[in-house]
Amino acid sequence: MRRGTNLPAVGGFNQTVILDLIRRSGGGLSRVEIAEQTGLSAPTISNVCRRLLEDGLIVETGKRIQGPGKPRVILELDPKSRFALGVHLDPAVVTYAVLDLHGDVVSHMRRRTPSSGRPAKTVTAMASAIDEVVARSGVDRERLLGLGIAAPGPIDAARGIVVDPPLLEGWQNVPLRDALADATGLPVLLEKDVTAAVVAELWRNSEREDFAFFYLGTGIGVGLALGGEVLRGATGNAGEGGTLVVSGDLPPKRRSDMLGHVATPPLLVAQAIDAGVLADRADPVDEMFAELVAAAEAGDTAATAILDRAARLIASSIVSIVNLLDVAEVVFGGPYWDRVADRFLATIGELVNSSAHRVTRHPVTVSTSSIGADVAAAGAACLVLDTSLSPRTSSLLIST
Incomplete structure (x- = not known):
């Protein structure tokens, strides 16, 4: 929780503190509650809330009885203001x-x-x-x-x-x-x-502060949040998950043992073409990947083997991430994830939590992003x- 300051020269900071607090509250807050949670004085809160009301960023939505005294006016974010x-x-x-x-x-x-x-x-x-x-x-x-x-x-x-x-x-x-x-x-x-x-x-789930995000797009990425802050790295390029080296049942034709060379959607499509699951044609990768998933769901054994192997290799990479960063939650998403979520999620969770190579003993929670394929x-x-x-x-x- 960020607290405000009563110094006169920092009204802009106080405004964002109060707005952020109201946004995260869910059901709105009274001015008294804002004072209790920010440490700001009543005059400061009154001035800031007046500006936010004038700007249309917050609205007064009614009154709430909270102990003795007059009912308190509740302030809520107006989500359609910006x-x-x-x-x-x-x-x-x-x-x-x-x-x-x-x-x-x-x-x-x-x-x-x-x-x-x-x-x-x-x-x-x-x-x-x-x-x-x-x-x-x-x-x-x-x-x-x-x-x-x-x-x-x-x-x-x-x-x-x-x-x-x-x-x-x-x-x-x-x-x-x-x-x-x-x-x-x-x-x-x-x-x-x-x-x-x-x-x-982080914006949509204010209670979630420490997690890794496994991103399945045309390539593979791994993002990280610690203490509610995004880890970007020295140049803003943290998260090249495709360079993680994996082991186990690797496909025979591969450039390297890196995850990005064995388990990305374009390479899974290429594996399906080699196995005769898909015809070799110049259709878009997303369409052919959907066809591969549909074939597995229809019981095609070769298609099933390709996707199951990818799930195992992704699980192997997650074990390395958990060991390195000691995260207890991994969220999965990206443009291609929803198509394999039902098949991959439970398998990955079981393999990660039962892995003999995992150093930490706490359970690791795996989940699919609630935001959907458009998460980026x-x-x-x-x-x-x-x-x-x-x-x-x-x-x-x-x-x-």
């Missing part, structure tokens, strides 16, 4: 989402990623799609706080550049943040996709919400 845009750039599909202040999706859509290898063409298509998803949402553009972009790494977050993602042809040192800011007129933030997914989980796009939007509305002690520093 909105944020999120875009997830995946090598297969670009996802767009508009979120309200609760982190609920108001409007979303998907478009296939252009395969031309020309980033400028993709940026133009993204800008057009952003206009479309905003129009569909019915949200007044003046109420948009900004645009967040979730992109595959590596990225240069400080300069807003997509550096050289291995699965996006032609994307070397692309200034994506500035290009979309120029095209849309919105403030833009750039984040790595798996990190954005962690941001979404939602996370990109939540990044905007978090940056705009969450308290940061750095704002208390005195500049000269």
Whole structure:
């Protein structure tokens, strides 16, 4: 819990402290409760709440009897007062989402990623799609706080550049943040996709503070939250889960023993083609992956073997993550996860908790993200919400 300060020069910080507290409360808070939880004086709380009411960020929703004295007026967040845009750039599909202040999706859509290898063409298509998803949402553009972009790494977050993602042809040192800011007129933030997914989980689930996030997209990522904060690493590129070395029943044809070379959806599709489960054709990976899963569900033994082996290899990687970081919860999500969740989740949980290689003895909880396949796009939007509305002690520093 972040506490406020009664110093006169930090009203902006106090405003975010109170707004964040009200947002996380669920059922709203009275001014007395805010004072008890923040340590702020009654005049400070009165002034801040007045500003928040005038800005439309909070509303008075009735009165509540709490002990002796007059009923207390309850303040709640108005989730429709502001909105944020999120875009997830995946090598297969670009996802767009508009979120309200609760982190609920108001409007979303998907478009296939252009395969031309020309980033400028993709940026133009993204800008057009952003206009479309905003129009569909019915949200007044003046109420948009900004645009967040979730992109595959590596990225240069400080300069807003997509550096050289291995699965996006032609994307070397692309200034994506500035290009979309120029095209849309919105403030833009750039984040790595798996990190954005962690941001979404933290924004939507205030009780969840320490967990790993296993991201199954065209590639594989592993994000981490500790103490309610996202671990980004020295350059913002933490989470390259595909480089984890795994052991066990590995596919015979592979570039290496790294997870990203044996268990990503494109490689599982390639394994299915080699096994005769799928025909060798140039259809999009997401469509062929869905066909592979459907074949396994229909009882195809070769398809079942491919997916079961992938689940075991992912479990092996999770054991390494648990041993290294001592996390007790792993959340799974990403564009491809929902298609295999029913098949993978229980198997992975059982293998992790029964593994002879696990050093820690506490049980490890595995779960599927409640946000769904659009978790990275939602996370990109939540990044905007978090940056705009969450308290940061750095704002208390005195500049000269």
